[in-house]
Every structure is written in C-alpha cells, then in structure tokens.
Amino acid sequence: MFELVEHTAAINKQLARYGVRFGIYKNNEFHEQLFPFDTIPRVIPAEEFDFLEKGLIQRVNALNAFLADIYSEKKIIADGIVPEEFVYSSSGYLPQCEGIVPPNGIFSHISGIDLVQAEDGEWYILEDNLRIPSGASYPLIARELTRRVCPDVFYANKIRDNRNYGDLLRETMEAVNCGGIRVILTPGRYNAAFFEHSYLAEKTGSILAMPQDLYVEDNVVYYRSYDGNPQRVGVIYRRISDEYLDPLTFLPESLIGVPHLMEAYKAGNVAIMNTPGNGVADDKGIYYFVPKMIQYYLKEEPILKNAPTYLPMYEEDRVYVLENLEKLVIKDVAEAGGYGVVFGRDLSAEKLQEMKNLIQKEPRRFIAQEIIYFKDLTTMEDGVAVERKADLRAFVLTGKTTRVWASGLTRFSRNPESFVVNSSQGGGFKDTWVLSR
Amino acid sequence: MGAISLEKSQQMYWLGRYTERVFTTLQAYTILFDETVDERQVLYDKFCQTMGIPDVYGSQAVFFENFLFDSNDSSSVVSSLDRAFDNAVVLRDEISSESLSYIHLAMEQLQMARTSRERLLDLQSILDYLYAFWGSVDDRANSEVCRNLMKCGRYVERMDLYVRLHFSYAEVERSYYKLRSRIGKAGMPYQEEMLDCIGECIISEEVLNENRQKALNCLAQLFS
Numbered sequence: 001m002f003e004l005v006e007h008t009a010a011i012n013k014q015l016a017r018y019g020v021r022f023g024i025y026k027n028n029e030f031h032e033q034l035f036p037f038d039t040i041p042r043v044i045p046a047e048e049f050d051f052l053e054k055g056l057i058q059r060v061n062a063l064n065a066f067l068a069d070i071y072s073e074k075k076i077i078a079d080g081i082v083p084e085e086f087v088y089s090s091s092g093y094l095p096q097c098e099g100i101v102p103p104n105g106i107f108s109h110i111s112g113i114d115l116v117q118a119e120d121g122e123w124y125i126l127e128d129n130l131r132i133p134s135g136a137s138y139p140l141i142a143r144e145l146t147r148r149v150c151p152d153v154f155y156a157n158k159i160r161d162n163r164n165y166g167d168l169l170r171e172t173m174e175a176v177n178c179g180g181i182r183v184i185l186t187p188g189r190y191n192a193a194f195f196e197h198s199y200l201a202e203k204t205g206s207i208l209a210m211p212q213d214l215y216v217e218d219n220v221v222y223y224r225s226y227d228g229n230p231q232r233v234g235v236i237y238r239r240i241s242d243e244y245l246d247p248l249t250f251l252p253e254s255l256i257g258v259p260h261l262m263e264a265y266k267a268g269n270v271a272i273m274n275t276p277g278n279g280v281a282d283d284k285g286i287y288y289f290v291p292k293m294i295q296y297y298l299k300e301e302p303i304l305k306n307a308p309t310y311l312p313m314y315e316e317d318r319v320y321v322l323e324n325l326e327k328l329v330i331k332d333v334a335e336a337g338g339y340g341v342v343f344g345r346d347l348s349a350e351k352l353q354e355m356k357n358l359i360q361k362e363p364r365r366f367i368a369q370e371i372i373y374f375k376d377l378t379t380m381e382d383g384v385a386v387e388r389k390a391d392l393r394a395f396v397l398t399g400k401t402t403r404v405w406a407s408g409l410t411r412f413s414r415n416p417e418s419f420v421v422n423s424s425q426g427g428g429f430k431d432t433w434v435l436s437r
Numbered sequence: 438m439g440a441i442s443l444e445k446s447q448q449m450y451w452l453g454r455y456t457e458r459v460f461t462t463l464q465a466y467t468i469l470f471d472e473t474v475d476e477r478q479v480l481y482d483k484f485c486q487t488m489g490i491p492d493v494y495g496s497q498a499v500f501f502e503n504f505l506f507d508s509n510d511s512s513s514v515v516s517s518l519d520r521a522f523d524n525a526v527v528l529r530d531e532i533s534s535e536s537l538s539y540i541h542l543a544m545e546q547l548q549m550a551r552t553s554r555e556r557l558l559d560l561q562s563i564l565d566y567l568y569a570f571w572g573s574v575d576d577r578a579n580s581e582v583c584r585n586l587m588k589c590g591r592y593v594e595r596m597d598l599y600v601r602l603h604f605s606y607a608e609v610e611r612s613y614y615k616l617r618s619r620i621g622k623a624g625m626p627y628q629e630e631m632l633d634c635i636g637e638c639i640i641s642e643e644v645l646n647e648n649r650q651k652a653l654n655c656l657a658q659l660f661s
Binding site: 016017018019141181184189194198199201202206207208209210212213223224225226227231 | 440441442443444445446523526527529530533534537538541542545582624
C-alpha cells in the first residue's frame with residue numbers, strides 16, 4: 001500500500017477536481033479548503049473488524065434503546081442506572097420530543113462512533129455522535145478516486161469495497177420512509193459539510209433540499225416544486241442541528257428551519273433522520289453510562305470499552321480528578337469538534353488551579369479521562385514518513401437491521417504534539433481499509 | 438427524482454447562461470486578440486460597447502488581462518465562471534459530480550492561464566472543458582427538465598451574445614430556433630409575444646441589422 005504515496009499528487013488533483021472540500025469560518029468569513037488526504041490508509045484486518053462490528057452494533061442498539069426509553073418510560077432512571085440529573089441537565093435532552101415514537105422506533109439511524117486504538121492494540125470508544133455525524137463522504141470518494149489512479153494496489157490487496165455507502169444510506173432512509181420522496185436537508189451552500197450533503201444526495205438518489213424548499217400543510221411535509229406540483233416528503237435526512245430544525249418548536253429565531261416540521265413528525269407523516277433529541281445520548285457525560293446501558297437493555301457485557309472516564313459530579317471521582325488532574329484529559333461536555341479539550345499536563349500551575357476551581361464550581365460541566373496513548377499511524381508530511389495520532393469514525397446505520405459500513409473516516413493530527421484530529425483544527429484524513437481476509 | 442424547486446430551476450437556468458457566457462465571450466476574446474496581432478489598433482472599446490459592459494480598463498493591455506482574470510470586475514470571464522460554479526455546486530445531485538468536475542477543471546485552467554506563456558491554448562482547454570461539461574450534463578443529468586432549463590438559459594445567453602457581437606446571421610438564426618424549441622419544454626412561464634418579436638427581428642440578415650437593439654430588448658423581456 002505504500003506505493004500509493006508516489007501517486008499522492010495525482011490523487012489530490014482528483015480530489016480537487018471533484019471539489020472534495022470542507023468549509024470553515026474564520027473571523028466571521030467563510031473559507032472553503034481541501035481536506036488534506038494522506039494516501040497511506042488505516043488497515044483493519046478482517047478478524048479485528050468482525051470484533052469491532054459486533055461491538056459497534058451492540059453499542060448502537062443499546063443507545064437506540066436508551067433513547068426510546070428516555071423519551072417514554074424512563075425505566076433506566078427509575079431503576080437507578082442513569083441519574084436523572086444527567087438526563088435533564090443535558091443540553092441534548094429536548095422535552096419537546098417527549099412521547100414521540102419515530103417510524104419503526106429508530107432514533108439513531110446514522111451513528112458516528114469515534115474510536116481510538118491504543119498502543120497495545122486495544123480499541124476504545126472515545127465518543128458517540130448520534131445527531132448529525134459527518135465524514136462518510138470523504139473516504140467514500142477517496143476510495144473511488146484512489147482505485148482510479150492506482151488500481152494495481154487494489155489487485156494486490158484484498159480490501160472490502162466501501163463504495164456501497166450510498167446504497168446503505170438509501171436503504172436506511174427507505175426503511176423509515178413514511179411514503180414520499182427522500183430528501184437530504186442542508187442548511188445551505190455555506191455549511192462546513194456542504195460537499196458531503198450534496199455528494200450523499202447524489203449517491204443516494206435523493207433530493208438535496210434547502211429549508212425554503214420544504215413546507216408543511218395539514219401535518220404533511222411537501223417539497224415545493226417549481227412547476228406547482230408539490231411532492232410529498234416521506235423521509236428527511238436532515239443536516240441541520242436540532243435547535244434550528246423548526247422555529248415553532250425550537251429556536252424561534254431560526255431562519256433555516258421548516259415551520260411545523262415537528263408536528264408532521266409527531267403525526268407520523270415523515271421520518272427525520274436522525275431524530276431530534278438524540279443529543280441526550282451522545283452527551284459526553286452520558287457516555288460514561290453507555291456500558292451500563294448495554295448491560296441494562298441488552299443483558300450483555302459490553303464488547304468495546306470506553307476510555308476510563310471520571311465524572312466530577314460524583315464525589316469519589318471528583319476527589320480523584322482533582323488529585324490527578326495533570327495526568328488526565330478534561331472535556332467540556334458542551335463543546336464539540338475538538339474544542340473544550342484540555343490536557344492537564346499542558347497547563348501551568350496557575351491554569352491547573354483555575355481548572356480545579358472550575359470543576360469544583362461546575363462539576364456537571366466536565367468529564368475527565370485517562371489519556372490513551374493512541375497507536376500512531378504512518379503519514380506522509382512533505383515527502384517524509386512521520387508518525388501521527390489518529391482516530392477512527394465508524395459509521396453504523398440502523399434501518400431494518402443495524403449494519404456497520406466496512407470502512408470509516410480515519411482522521412489524523414498534523415501536529416506531532418497533538419491528539420486533536422478534527423478537520424476544523426487542521427487535521428487530515430485517510431481511507432480506512434477493511435481487509436476481506 | 439423529478440421534483441425541482443423554484444430555486445433550483447433558477448440555478449439551472451443561470452448555470453446554462455453563465456457557462457454559455459464564459460464560452461462565447463472566450464471565443465470572442467480570442468478573435469479580438471487575434472485581430473490585434475495584425476491591426477495593432479485599439480479595438481477593445483468597441484468590444485465593451487457591443488457587449489454592453491462599462492469600459493473600466495483604460496488600455497487594451499489592461500483589458501486583455503482584466504477581462505479574463507479580474508474577479509472584482511463583474512463582466513470578466515473569471516466572474517462569469519465563478520457564477521457558473523456558484524450555481525453548479527448546489528446542483529451536484531442533479532447534474533452529477535462528473536459534470537461539476539468540468540467546471541472545477543475550467544476554473545483551474547483559467548487560473549493557470551494567468552501565468553501561462555501559451556494563454557490562448559489554455560483558453561482553448563477551457564472551451565474543451567465546457568464542451569465536456571455540456572456533454573456530461575446531456576448524459577448524466579437526472580431529469581429532462583434539468584436539461585431543458587439549462588439549455589433554455591444557454592440559448593437565451595447565446596442569442597444575446599450572438600446578436601450583440603455580430604455573429605453570423607446563420608448562427609443567430611440557428612440559436613433562435615434552438616431557443617424556440619427548448620423554451621416550451623423548460624416549463625418556465627415566458628412571454629410568447631416577445632419570442633415572436635425576436636423571430637420577427639431576425640427574419641432576414643437585413644432586418645436583423647436594423648433591429649439588433651429591438652431583438653435584445655425583446656430577449657430581455659422574455660421572462661418578465
């Protein structure tokens with residue numbers, strides 16, 4: 001696979017040709033830039049992927065069960081497994097979603113589960129993303145173009161084809177379609193992930209809709225057609241955050257929402273993927289409880305491990321965190337995209353004390369984790385092979401069944417000192433090869 | 438597929454117009470550039486006049502540079518290509534990634550032309566990419582409606598530029614009949630009397646020469 005390196009320029013030229021970009025706002029200005037692609041893939045052996053697949057399916061099924069429970073009977077709270085304050089104080093918990101049962105009872109249709117592999121080879125779950133996880137389009141198109149540039153590499157290596165993501169996504173959409181056309185709802189051209197929205201619309205044969213293209217009448221969602229013949233919408237893969245989705249239910253100032261959408265959804269006339277309110281399950285604080293959810297709902301032992309995590313809200317954990325802060329990584333549960341992540345070892349004595357004070361003042365706001373020393377991946381930088389930290393975002397799709405896409409987005413840090421791999425902070429990406437034998 | 442929003446229909450129409458504007462103005466630019474090789478006289482001001490664009494250039498040399506590359510000049514080729522891209526990029530699901538890629542390639546080629554010593558050859562490549570773009574759209578666009586809307590925009594723009602730039606009568610006449618056959622299929626409401634008026638203005642070469650401005654006025658009111 002290292003022979004791919006000599007084709008780097010050709011592959012990058014292809015990526016530019018097809019507009020593989022992501023947007024970023026700096027100083028209130030929108031900039032679009034190429035997502036740096038490293039041709040050396042992450043390789044996952046077949047047996048290792050089988051193991052990951054089982055663990056991911058188990059985890060996502062438990063998370064779906066949790067969401068179904070939290071927005072209905074709340075047995076997991078009543079049984080003392082998850083403290084209620086963790087649910088109700090989560091910014092992702094939306095009381096407006098109470099009692100709504102989505103089509104086929106599925107809440108998280110597309111789950112982006114972030115994992116890291118430690119130096120000893122053990123995989124750990126770092127984060128669950130159950131709202132609008134992005135990134136699948138990048139390895140999808142990178143594979144397509146890499147195959148085109150150097151097919152010989154793919155003759156020599158037995159790699160599972162990942163170009164079925166569009167089919168998997170379309171099937172997932174159809175599994176919950178309430179009768180109508182499929183649309184991918186984008187906030188617009190200047191969204192950071194617009195390339196992905198438009199590319200997935202093409203790959204799934206869905207319509208890429210802007211908010212103003214949709215309207216609701218008698219609890220039914222329609223696509224506004226230019227010829228005056230509106231089309232009924234059966235399923236919306238929305239790429240708009242919960243709070244902006246419907247100004248009559250959530251933020252009234254939202255200009256990118258569809259008024260009355262939640263009423264149509266409540267009436268069972270349209271499926272929304274992923275369902276609003278999922279943020280309660282991918283909250284960094286709730287993450288701590290996911291292994292317990294697996295035991296509670298599935299009566300199984302978790303296959304995949306969480307990174308060792310402490311909740312300062314619990315006194316015992318808080319004492320440990322305050323005593324060992326310089327060894328831990330602290331995450332602000334309200335932040336995302338690699339923001340709000342602080343390594344205790346990087347803080348001055350003064351800043352460390354400030355952080356301790358903050359944790360004591362607002363214990364619910366933070367989690368602390370042991371630092372996992374990721375297995376570095378070889379990456380090319382200015383023609384030189386270097387080792388860099390990388391994570392893996394696995395995509396798990398739940399429709400008629402729960403399936404794991406045999407690929408994923410491997411993101412790497414371009415800063416040798418950093419564990420932060422997010423594209424918004426300068427990270428690059430690799431393809432993820434799953435070997436077929 | 439088949440449902441197209443009002444906004445998308447407008448984007449398709451304008452994508453057709455802007456790609457044609459780039460194509461035809463590049464052709465005209467190349468001809469003008471060639472003429473100056475022998476005649477060595479200032480010709481660009483007449484070009485600006487016939488195009489209906491302000492002469493903000495001051496000299497032929499500045500015109501030949503800025504009319505291609507100045508993104509602050511809304512009449513420039515790069516601005517038209519940027520507008521084509523703005524419309525194309527939101528239509529990826531309709532026109533395909535493959536079609537969109539030809540716009541990317543044309544943009545990249547225009548950037549390369551800026552520092553190239555073989556500028557006219559680079560411009561030729563842009564025309565090639567635009568031909569490829571149109572071929573790709575014909576092959577890959579999701580719906581007939583999309584093709585019709587884009588071609589409608591394309592032929593409106595072509596009529597406008599061919600009439601302004603004194604393209605041959607045969608070419609003007611051919612583009613009128615292409616527009617006429619496409620406009621009804623596009624499904625956009627239009628003023629039939631304006632279309633007929635254009636037809637009357639181009640009934641013969643002599644009539645066209647006397648009625649160019651009238652033809653342009655009718656064209657401008659086609660969708661009003």
